[in-house]
Amino acid sequence: MPNLAPNDPAPHSTSAIAAQPSYIVLPRDSELVGKSYLTVLAFLVDHFKQIDAKVWLQRINDGKVHWQNGELINADTAYQATARVYYYREVQAETKVPFNELILHQDDDTIIVYKPHFLPVTPGGNYVNECLVHRLRIATQIDTVAPAHRLDKDTAGVMLMTTNPHTRHAYHQLFLDDNIRKDYQAIAKVTPEILTQLANNTGKLPLSWTVKNRIVAGKPSFTMQVVEGEANSHSEISLVAVNNGVGLFELSPITGKTHQLRVHMQSLGMPILHDRFYPTLQPKGPDNFDKPLQLLAKRLRFRDPISGIEQDVECQGLDLLAIS
CATH class of the missing domain: 3.30.2350.10 (Pseudouridine synthase)
Structure with missing residues (x-):
């Protein structure tokens, strides 16, 4: 397989904050099933039960939670149904994957890339920045890189990525139509x-x-x-x-x-x-x-x-x- 030489002779773990934000859409009242929230903070604490309330408060105080327009959310910001809340995932120790991706083809709409074993396509679990999407955004300076399909973290091989949000649907449709x-x-x-x-x-x-x-x-x-x-x-x-x-x-x-x-x-x-x-x-x-x-x-x-x-x-x- 191509480009399997380690890019770090001693793989290690470090703490990491995601370079790209994640977001969640605040549910409508009808979707909350008997619950209600006065503040965004209250919703985040209740929704993400695996994350301590003190962690969410610290993220907010550090300016790591904001609305879609970039306006920061504070501890008293009122809950707004259907609004998007952006936040930055954090892990205490992010494992560095010691294998390289390789771009096989690139044009105005797509990148076809070789993904190495062990590298997730998108952030998840213990990985926030060690993923194919983030690596490609750095390598190409294109911040709209997104996968057109799935490939398991453990599986290596050829993947189709899209770069143009205006044509992305056409590539997703290829898979939906078995083309x-x-x-x-x-x-x-x-x-x-x-x-x-x-x-x-x-x-x-x-x-x-x-x-x-x-x-x-x-x-x-x-x-x-x-x-x-x-x-x-x-x-x-x-x-x-x-x-x-x-x-x-x-x-x-x-x-x-x-x-x-x-x-x-x-x-x-x-x-x-x-x-x-x-x-x-x-x-x-x-x-x-x-x-x-x-x-x-x-x-x-x-x-x-x-x-x-x-x-x-x-x-x-x-x-x-x-x-x-």
């Missing part, structure tokens, strides 16, 4: 049955599967599971190479459910190498930068809805020999 093709690669241990078939020539590469099943949220809710019922997910998966019991797979998600390819590989009895969610959820802990999830969004193909140009962009594939 974009995404091709992935994965590495997983091959089942003994398949290895036997290949060894005695009763099976021949490539071996292919059409996987259709029903995927719903599991327990905990950030994981997914297969249940009985009408299929809502569809992937085409092929085993194209094997070395020392480990296989290289090509995958095409026809639908776009959360963790779909990871769940579908598990359902075939071949969970993706270094997957911390499937088949067994691993204890929460720091990322192991030496063992990235072996799942890569290798190629993206679509007709640009603005320019009409056929885009076909890919990155370097997974290295089966390096794993084996």
Whole structure:
């Protein structure tokens, strides 16, 4: 994969404040279900229960909470239904991801970029500035960079980003209308049955599967599971190479459910190498930068809805020999 050299020889954590603000729309009275708030501060304290009231008061006193027009909010500012309140997320320790993104294509409306493993696309959890969007805004000096689709933090590969708010909807529509093709690669241990078939020539590469099943949220809710019922997910998966019991797979998600390819590989009895969610959820802990999830969004193909140009962009594939 491209550009995987660490940009920091000693990954570390530091306290961080988001460079870009988040916002929340203050609910209407009818949406509050028996609650009411006199001040913005009272709403923030009640809504974000995981954040201590003293923290919100300190943020307000430090000028880190404001209206959409930039006017600061103080501890006594009255609640205004439907107004946007902007604030800056903070974490005590933000992990630095020691791998670089790489811009593969850029025009007036889009950036097509390689996202490395471990780097989230947008802020979340323990990450406020260590995300693809923030890195690209710094690198390009374009503060309107936004993702056109999702890619898991643990997954690397090609992503489409938009830069022009006036044309952004056209790129979102590509995904809604299934007018974009995404091709992935994965590495997983091959089942003994398949290895036997290949060894005695009763099976021949490539071996292919059409996987259709029903995927719903599991327990905990950030994981997914297969249940009985009408299929809502569809992937085409092929085993194209094997070395020392480990296989290289090509995958095409026809639908776009959360963790779909990871769940579908598990359902075939071949969970993706270094997957911390499937088949067994691993204890929460720091990322192991030496063992990235072996799942890569290798190629993206679509007709640009603005320019009409056929885009076909890919990155370097997974290295089966390096794993084996």
